[in-house]
Amino acid sequence: MKRFAQTAFDLLWPPCCESCGEPSRDPVCAACRAAMPLRTADGCCSTCGKTLLEGEADRPGDGATCRRCRDEPPWFDAARSAVSFRGPARPLVHALKYGGQTWLAGVLSTWLEGCWLAHFADERPDFVSSPPMHPLRRLRRGYDQARLLAAALAHALGLPCECGLVARRRATPTQTRLDAEERAANVRDAFAVVPGARERIVGKCILLVDDVMTTGATLGALSRVYREAGAERIICMSFARD
Numbered sequence: 001m002k003r004f005a006q007t008a009f010d011l012l013w014p015p016c017c018e019s020c021g022e023p024s025r026d027p028v029c030a031a032c033r034a035a036m037p038l039r040t041a042d043g044c045c046s047t048c049g050k051t052l053l054e055g056e057a058d059r060p061g062d063g064a065t066c067r068r069c070r071d072e073p074p075w076f077d078a079a080r081s082a083v084s085f086r087g088p089a090r091p092l093v094h095a096l097k098y099g100g101q102t103w104l105a106g107v108l109s110t111w112l113e114g115c116w117l118a119h120f121a122d123e124r125p126d127f128v129s130s131p132p133m134h135p136l137r138r139l140r141r142g143y144d145q146a147r148l149l150a151a152a153l154a155h156a157l158g159l160p161c162e163c164g165l166v167a168r169r170r171a172t173p174t175q176t177r178l179d180a181e182e183r184a185a186n187v188r189d190a191f192a193v194v195p196g197a198r199e200r201i202v203g204k205c206i207l208l209v210d211d212v213m214t215t216g217a218t219l220g221a222l223s224r225v226y227r228e229a230g231a232e233r234i235i236c237m238s239f240a241r242d
């Protein structure tokens with residue numbers, strides 16, 4: 001009977017791939033999984049993980065850094081992203097971020113876990129965290145997608161998730177239409193350590209997780225706050241890289 005009910009339900013509302021919308025039992029169908037634009041270390045900055053432009057590398061091969069990291073080293077030690085923000089990755093981020101599909105955090109975190117194993121398997125973070133969302137935006141959206149991703153990855157790695165140590169001091173306008181310099185200015189001084197939280201940051205290795213990384217301005221500004229509060233090592237990861 002239960003089986004019949006399930007079949008009837010599936011006929012009326014067939015389960016679909018969250019990325020392409022084609023019928024699929026898996027929330028991300030086999031075709032979308034195969035087409036996922038996975039990022040590798042090849043041709044990427046060894047510090048911030050961005051794709052190096054033609055002639056931008058300070059030296060060829062592994063260990064090359066981009067011009068920006070060389071001129072102005074970021075506040076984090078390393079940053080990597082699981083996939084590029086295109087193809088099947090885009091609708092998934094959109095569904096998690098704006099579509100209320102909070103359960104997708106657990107699905108997307110499997111790619112974050114793969115990224116972790118590829119780049120940071122030897123690291124031993126003390127805890128996982130994410131950029132805090134302003135309380136008003138959190139109230140409007142009803143959830144914080146970066147925090148959900150951080151919690152899912154922390155769970156998979158068996159690490160604690162500490163999301164209340166740093167707060168967003170002011171609401172920052174959305175970054176979507178801003179260039180690198182505007183983004184940096186937009187998030188400057190946006191974060192502050194919560195009173196009494198400093199002692200839980202001093203000497204710690206911290207893994208910061210976000211949904212999408214574009215110029216790295218948000219994770220950079222957040223890393224600065226942790227670093228100035230005494231963090232020993234800061235690693236950043238995002239599901240997608242724009």
Ligand SMILES: [Zn+2]
Pocket residue numbers: 017018019020021022028029030031032033
């Ligand atoms: Zn699909």
Ligand SMILES: [Zn+2]
Pocket residue numbers: 045046047048049050065066067068069070
């Ligand atoms: Zn770089």
